[in-house]
Amino acid sequence: MDIQHYMKQLGEQARAASRLMAKADTNTKNQALRNIASLIRHHEKALLAANQQDLDAAKANGMEAAMLDRLALSEKSVATMAEGLEQIASLPDPIGEMSNFKYRPSGIQIGQMRVPLGVIGIIYEARPNVTVDAAGLCIKSGNACILRGGSEAIHCNQALAKLVHQGLQQAGLPQAAVLVVETTDRAAVGELITMKQYVDVIVPRGGKGLIERISSDARIPVIKHLDGNCHIYVDDEADLDKALRILENAKTQRLGTCNTAESLLVARSIAPTALPKLAEMLISKGVEIRGCDETRAIVPQAKSATEEDYYTEYLDAIISCKVVSGLDQAIAHINQYSSQHTEAIVTENYTKARQFLREVDSSSVMVNASTRFADGFEYGFGAEIGISTDKLHARGPVGLDGLTSLKYIVLGDGHVRA
Amino acid sequence: MDIQHYMKQLGEQARAASRLMAKADTNTKNQALRNIASLIRHHEKALLAANQQDLDAAKANGMEAAMLDRLALSEKSVATMAEGLEQIASLPDPIGEMSNFKYRPSGIQIGQMRVPLGVIGIIYEARPNVTVDAAGLCIKSGNACILRGGSEAIHCNQALAKLVHQGLQQAGLPQAAVLVVETTDRAAVGELITMKQYVDVIVPRGGKGLIERISSDARIPVIKHLDGNCHIYVDDEADLDKALRILENAKTQRLGTCNTAESLLVARSIAPTALPKLAEMLISKGVEIRGCDETRAIVPQAKSATEEDYYTEYLDAIISCKVVSGLDQAIAHINQYSSQHTEAIVTENYTKARQFLREVDSSSVMVNASTRFADGFEYGFGAEIGISTDKLHARGPVGLDGLTSLKYIVLGDGHVRA
Structure with a gap:
């Protein structure tokens, strides 16, 4: 199967899943997050083994120490991933939140409702914990996501994806709410950042070079985090x-x-x-x-x-x-x-x-x-998907709200415009 | 002077003006809006004459009736433009608005401040009233703007630009806060939508074809309004x-x-x-x-x-x-x-x-x-620059707030992170 066709399939699955995630209730989403946390704890050894496979391959390829450090999981970092999910579960659900309802002279009442963005494409480098953090934030905010982690972490990411899918399924949510790109072919990124019909926003995480490259090639809005001078x-x-x-x-x-x-x-x-x-x-x-x-x-x-x-x-x-x-x-x-x-x-x-x-x-x-x-946790967002140096949409640390949008709600009683 | 150089100059001027507009106080901005309104009333005849020049040229070029209708000004529509500016002057100033201040366990107090986006590029077709509406919204929201109206309306737009500049100057604000592209060369649009360093967002107004073309060629975020099915x-x-x-x-x-x-x-x-x-x-x-x-x-x-x-x-x-x-x-x-x-x-x-x-x-x-x-006036925004069918940043009718962004404010007393 060629990459274009493969990515298109992922996109279709994610789009369909996003519709179900958008209407999933708070309790179901929280249950999925807790399921995944407990599966991660339960499969700690398997995760560390998959990570070791990645580390061995990376060492054989001569990866430098700082990068190996970012790639490595430990018992402690596995526990932290699980705790992170439980923390996200304990945050208030942003979806469906209604605000600012006011009566207008015409008689209509107008306000806003917070809704998911749809499908989020996340592109990142070696850290396997991003897979779990990003999945957790997307599930809680009622989005679907397509995750493209670094090829160095592929075994660990696939092992994590399996647990995420199991946790979603146990809660009655679609597995395709979190899709991990299972190829290390770089062409997959090119597809992901241009398939407008399936992806609503791209969040790249990594060095400035990666982010500039993605921003310049993307045909989809990018929430970007360039440098911090x-x-x-x-x-x-x-x-x-x-x-x-x-x-x-x-x-x-x-x-x-x-x-x-x-x-x-x-x-x-x-x-x-x-x-x-x-x-x-x-x-x-x-x-x-x-x-x-x-x-x-x-x-x-x-x-x-x-x-x-x-x-x-x-x-x-x-x-x-x-x-x-x-x-x-x-x-x-x-x-x-x-x-x-x-x-x-x-x-x-x-x-x-x-x-x-x-x-x-x-x-x-x-x-x-x-x-x-300047950090999502310090600001009280409970979690963060990155820090935006853009001005549009999300600026500064991006928490759950940054993965949502507001639609207008108009309530009437047969009102028509004069 | 070639188009690229010309547009770059406009960009530099607009960027410099945007810094001054961002710190302009409420009263000064409102004064500029009221000045422009009164200049428009005072120069009604000259505006109608410039508009007649455009109409004559358009007729000679065989423009169809519906389009001529959009291009035409009348005494009434000139008065409406002036009233629109006064209405914008009477709206609350969104800039500097601070909200959501909360103490965190670390001791810092965190909130948000509403700030301008910077430089807005607006691309539109025949209607000359868009020139005044857009200028008014950008002035009030502390932005600078570069306006590229339809070539059919060039005389009227230039006459309006002169009045806008006079009104800004009388209030002590930079004339370059509102720049009207003074060439009908289509290459100007291509420059405007790609000069990232000078323009923060593009707002196209017009038919679906125009908007799709601009969105696909732009290298700057676009607030777009496609169709309304x-x-x-x-x-x-x-x-x-x-x-x-x-x-x-x-x-x-x-x-x-x-x-x-x-x-x-x-x-x-x-x-x-x-x-x-x-x-x-x-x-x-x-x-x-x-x-x-x-x-x-x-x-x-x-x-x-x-x-x-x-x-x-x-x-x-x-x-x-x-x-x-x-x-x-x-x-x-x-x-x-x-x-x-x-x-x-x-x-x-x-x-x-x-x-x-x-x-x-x-x-x-x-x-x-x-x-x-579904309309900015009906929703109580007092004015609207368009209706966004996007999900990111602004969704639905876009008023003054849609031309702003929020930055985080952190207040401490020597606080450091633990």
Whole structure:
């Protein structure tokens, strides 16, 4: 069977399943999630064995250590997958939620109802836990999904798919609500992102290269998460203790996450006093500073930053640094160089905090808090399918609501338009 | 100057203006709208003269009557444009609206702020009033826009653009917040819908062909409005008086609008009694019925409907008709044939009304009300830039909110992530 035909079949099955998922009741969906969680716990050994098969093949192919780490499951990570599903089961059901009902002068009553998007195509790399997280979010939000994981994880993903199908079936839901692409042929991705009639939205998860490639080739809307070049602006009215605490957390708690700070802006009037302390903390944590001339005059250890540095998401123990004249220049710098992910100001000044919140054009804007908070769990969504750096539809961390849409509901009593 | 270079310049100007518009305060934006309204009233004669130039050229080029009608301005339509702007000025400002602030266990407080999308590209055909409506909505929502009207209306659009610029300038806002493409070269559209770095969303307004072409060529998200193949389902527990009133309004009030009913479904058990009355009303209004075999057995005047008929938006005095076994078949038929615009059920049964609302997958779903209500003004948005048949971002009538996005706001007091 050729790939095009195979993917078309998956699409048809997913579309049919999505209609049944859209009307599935809350209890049934939660039961399916709990079934899958308990099947995953029960089949821990088989999952670890399938994962070992993938790991052996990956090692034989010379996969690098960081990637192997992402591919590897452990008893703990299997338990975490199961818990994740139970957590999703315990969230409120977004589907069917009705809101904003108002009477209009015409006599009709109008409001909105939250509904599933339909079929979600998810494309990701090595991590097998994405298979379970994504399936869980799609089931709860009444969608069907087609999952295309990395070819390195194919055995583990197939083993997980089997358990997901069993859990869906036990709850009386269609197995095709979660379809795992069972070929490692890359042409499958090309089909998935262009079959408009079967897929409503694509969520790619992975490196910037993958996401840019998919966005540029897709004929279906893409919820994309490009880079996180996050900024911390230390205002001249900052509380320096807060600035130190926030910068330490934002830059050094985890180097490789998208909400890690990559650039530090400091107001000129406090730079001579604040920068040495901030730099000392960074350097003590092994972070390299790449700064403008003013930064380097104050911090001799700082290297020289290029224009390119200010655009860079390092995901590493490096931070760019710039001395700015004040709030206006900080905002202008951020709106030019940032990837519009997450930015924070440290200030005690109410008016400047308000201006920063209003004028910084990023998906999360913070006052006196670490950029590391930009995360679906921290925001209280219970789960997240990714973080969107787009402005349309979903912006910022995407939870269950991001996988839904709102339709208008009109209630009348024989009303007609005048 | 070549088109590519020209459009790039417009894009740069619009992007710069959008940053200023995003922080413009409510009063300034409203003042600009009121300035433009009064300039339009004041220059009524000049506008009508420019419009006459367009009409003369169009007639010389053999434009058909319906199109000339759309192109023509009158004293009344000039006044309506001005009133429309004043109405937009009187709406609440969506920008900066903050909502849903909640404390999280970590101590941060998280909520959302409504922000502009940035630069909106609007592509439309002959109607010059779209120039003013679109400009007004974009100004109020803090966006910049690039307007590409039909080449038939170029003189009138340029005259309007001059007034819009004057009104913006008088209020201290950038003229480039509203840019009118001043070339009739079609290559300008190709540039507009692909210059990602300058344009955030495209709103095409016009025939299905235009919109499909733009959607397929665009490299920027498109808020699209395809066809409106709207259904009325008359349930076996319908109040027949309401059904007659609703069908008459939905089908015959205006034949050519997107929310006009194009297809009638009738429950089998009441078809012998209800269909003759419904058909009699339709026929008395000059509407041709194209029905299934069961319809034709009951209504001898009905012609035979093909499969294609059930997919068709007639925009004419024709309606397709089908007898269905009941609610489930009605919903299945609608979800298969409809364009997902607007559908209504006529029923007195509470349980069936709820099922219809939940399971029909269209942008507006109604109980005992005419599909003609699917409209931004009727829904209380005060204005509308179009009706979206998409599911992502904006679905249904698109008012000011559809031209905005939500960013997350995090307020802390030195909080860091554990």
